[in-house]
Amino acid sequence: MSEPPSGTEITLNRHRIPASDLDDLAVGRLTPGTVHRMRAVERSRRMLMVRAVAETARESAMGLGAALPPVQAALDLLLRVERIRPDVVADLLEHPGTGIWAVRVLERLRGGDKIPGEDQGGAPLWMELGYLHCLAAAAALRSGTEGTIRLPVREGGVALPTLGRIRVPAATARDGEVPAHTVATLRILRAGAGPAVLTIGRSRVSLPTDPSRASDDWQPVRRTAWGQGKNAASLVLEDCDPYRDFRARALPSSSVSLSPEQAERWQQLLSEAETLLDARHPRAAELLASALRVLVPLPPEPRFRTASASYNEAVGSAMISLPPDAVELAVTMVHEARHSVLNGLLHQLPLCEEDASGSESPLFYAPWRSDPRPLSGVLHGAYAFAGVTEFWRVERRALSGAAADLAHFEYAVWRTAVGETLVILRSSSGLTEAGRQFVERMAEEVEGRPDEPVPWWPRHLARAEVADLRAIWRARHTLPDPGQVRALTEAWLHGADPRTAPGVRSRLLPDPRAGSPDARGELRRLRLAAPETLLARARAVSDDASRPRALAAADVALLRGEPDRAVSGYVKTLVAYPELPSAWAGLGLALAESGQPAAAQALLRRPEVVRAVHRQAHEWCGRSPDPVEVADWIGRNPAVRDES
Template sequence: MSDDGPVVHGAEAGSDSGQTPPGVPRHRLTVPHLRQLAHGGGGRDAVAALRTAQRSRRLVLLRALVETVDRDVPPDAPWPSAQTAWDLLAEAEAADRAAVEAVLLHPPVGSWLARVLRGLRADAASAPEPEVWQDAAQIHALAAAAALAAGIPFRARVPVLGAGVLFPSLGWAVLPSAAPPPAEPVVEAFRDDHGAGVRCHTGTVRLPDDLGGDAPGWWAIRRLRATHAGVSSAPVLEDLDPWRHYLRRMPVERLGEDEVTRWRELYRAAWRHVAAQHRVDPGGVADCLLALTPLPDRSPADLFSGSAPESYGGFLMSRPSSALDLAAALVHEAQHIKLSALLDLVTLLRGGLEETHYAPWRADPRPLRGILQGVYAFLGVASFWQALREGTGLSDAERAQADFEFALRRGQVEEGLRTLWSEASLTELGEHCLRAMEHTLTALLKEPVPAAAGQAAEEARDDHRTVFRLSQLSCDPDRVRAWADAFEGGRPPPHRYPEARPLTGPSAPEVRTRLMRIRFGDPERFARLREDPPTLAGASVPDYAWAAGDRAAALAGYRRLVAEDPADPVAWAGLGLSLPEGRARDALLHRPELVAALHRELLRRGLDQDPETVAAWAATPSDGVTARGWGVGGRPARM
């Protein structure tokens, strides 16, 4: 990436034929844009290039759907050919390309397309399920939405979903009286000289001139609007589209006005944090965030957010407890959206699909492609927290939270990058991009953090890694028995440590890090929670003691929990974290799966040894092999 010439990848899709005619220009991502993105940033011009490529990708998939449906559709299907929808889409695009692009790139459209195409091609030996054909008919509603957005006259037969008609990116028309009977699964959408509407056997729903506002029989798509420092963001608040969740179909569930108001207030407050910082271009972030799908609330300390490559610009989120948490989540999802779109244009690594690698931000094993996604996303998040630390206007608690989150995220990125360098098969461009990310990270690693935040972040990473190893790795039973024989016989440990292998078991909760976030970000709430420990699901009394810094009480509590349940990974990890420096702590933090398995084998033999004694013995050097001899820095990248 040493020159400013274009990097050429991917062909522009023709919207009139679905094929790429000779001479049609290919998508171009310039070196400056690629450099911005590789360093973890990316402004509006770079994101616009990604968006253009996503538009073409969406059209290619739509054309594939048209051809598949019209070739294989059942002869008794009640809707017209998919080609008629394609023709209406092309007519609308000729009238208003920007309006139609907004419909095409509505994130649930991508989820719908991917799911329907998978359903149509799931089993070549048998016909698709009837539901797949019904879902495929939604292409007519998509074309009608494009025509409505472009303002052109039209008539189209569109499918009924439940008791209404969904116009993607625009809203939901509620049919009069009741949903049509099965004899009328298709109704007519239109725009004529008298306006737009939907006509069925029970009557006609007239759509308002302004489709952005509710009206009788019309639920408009609502938005979250925010402007700060001259940068605006206005993602859809998506609660209507059945395909708004990239993993499962969801019912139409209109959010109440109070909930919408809470989201809008929270988004405006969060956007002030995003727009005020300079390390991750807020304009690029804004242009990545097209649609937010709210999910049922979780614990305020357990915010969930997620996105998928097939639904470019869309992200799921449970409502966070603070504007800061939402701001960080917005940057996080924007990073995922950028990288996913970039990976549709370029190849950074080969293979990397095996879910056998440790990710310091996930409770389950991940493929290298997932590690790359996490590194890129959390690099942006770490940059965001650092930008906040450089600014003013934060309360003491917010600054303490920023210190902790910054230290935690940059450490996770460092560990993830080390995994990619040691394990991934990178292309030349992939190496360039990783070096750019490493350059950004190197600058972040030089930034000082308060000792309390730095130590808490390091212990949170140790905790995560230890719980992961205890819940996701197992040792060869024969080797464990050999170690138990040596312990029982009073001999030193064997010369070789048992190899850790993947264990198909449930992941364990990250309770202590959740508590640390509350302790730093909301100390008054933490104090209240500690008075009533069961309030936070999954947390125990020793967890609260550990997060509060009372390691003596935590150690006593974890000893009791391990005695009660020797298979509890969270209790074992807490025990290791609470021990003073020494061989026992070293072994429990770097080879916990061996110590726990050895302890259980000794219990099976009737030898009730205390866990610390077992851990200290397992860490005794033997032929030059010490407890820190597993993997890179005691933190193996591969299981």
């Protein structure tokens, strides 16, 4: 991190990755050498980002003003620490919050401070820059380096990354409340000479000599032991760093600050998840111990809607909502750890041409997303869900009853999804040479496992889930050629033989309104795990627009094995909501169950064409035709049915 003399050319060592690292990472294996190389790359990257922040702040005239010392003062303190404890500075550079902060501040500095700030509920720019001072203070405290530094007070506290948060006394404000934005001074004594003291106004706070011990004025980071033996590591349950949540463009963060009871629940689930992974998923446990260092808790979500996210500039961090049980936490952590590993790998070399050129790439279907994804997104998802598939492949053998049925279902769904996306990846010209090697090794691992049988009922629901996901995606994001739709509609209205009717091509047209996944997937999981709650949950996720009550009732009928009733329900829904993708896909599933394969194939393979012909016929005739009749006729037209 050493600062070069002014005008000196900077030459960084080139990082190299052996081909064996690609092979190991492709199958979810992290060797000590691979971990060392990936961390070295992240440190170099963060070092450059910190330097860019300092240089841009100096050049831009938008800086700290009189509130805090110059950025150089914080850098000088970090450099002092690095000379005696380089490991401490390296750890702070690898801290995920450092990457999130650097990206955010650089965006504000280079964009003329257009990112939401103080006037929109966020922090002023000087306060955001002051996080560098907080990093320097944390380095000094951890190394026992003597010094004094002014720090920003944010939401009633002072953050010390990787250590915790100082709570500022309310008495520092005249009206009895802590000012939203102010400055405090931290005096750090040399190691063993006494506690550090924070001064703000007339108040003084002494920090505990043991930073892991909580007090009225000190909230330490919540650390939990993770893994055993060679996999032993420390995982931080991060709820006090202001840059824990990469999605928050302005404060307050959308992540949560945990109560003691919530923290205890998290610790319990983490302990149970760690035991489960160590016992039945040793490779995944090893990857988690090496790949994740921070878990950011999010508010709880309904069952089967656990939220999670990773960020390419926060390698080592995962945001996860409080799950219902340890199994769900374990599989979500496996999923996000793989995303984090791939983010780290992509900082070493590009796997897709878009990574190298920055140009736009074609978009593709990915079963785990409701929106079309670029090739890099398909690769990310395939890699993460390969780990998820392997988790459920093993887990379903260890569970029993409804839990085992659910695990069989998840295994069958994601095994199919990963297989489909590997076909996309292997046939694409958008991979780099390294990307092709990575994908081939991943495919060999996936295909090398036997195609294990799945019991009938979860297999049946899994096939419906796979067909449903694709049909809804097509209905949302593909547009059939208008002229060909008119020709096909005219042929249908004139009673033409469907076998000789014209075909229709469709093109991708992403719908930005497509948001969260359709609720029918959640209901299938409930049907397996807790069928008694199916009706109540179906009603809970319905409203008057995107998911009307008639659609919910049809879904319940379908999942209860009443296909004729479901057909009637979906047709009723389409009378009032003729554009609704979920109703068209649901109708296709119900028709398949009721023994009408031609109509079902049309709706599940080309729902956008059936809907377009239905709409065109309505416009020409002034009344809505029977959607089942339209679908059946189109389903017997191979020129449409088999066109993709």
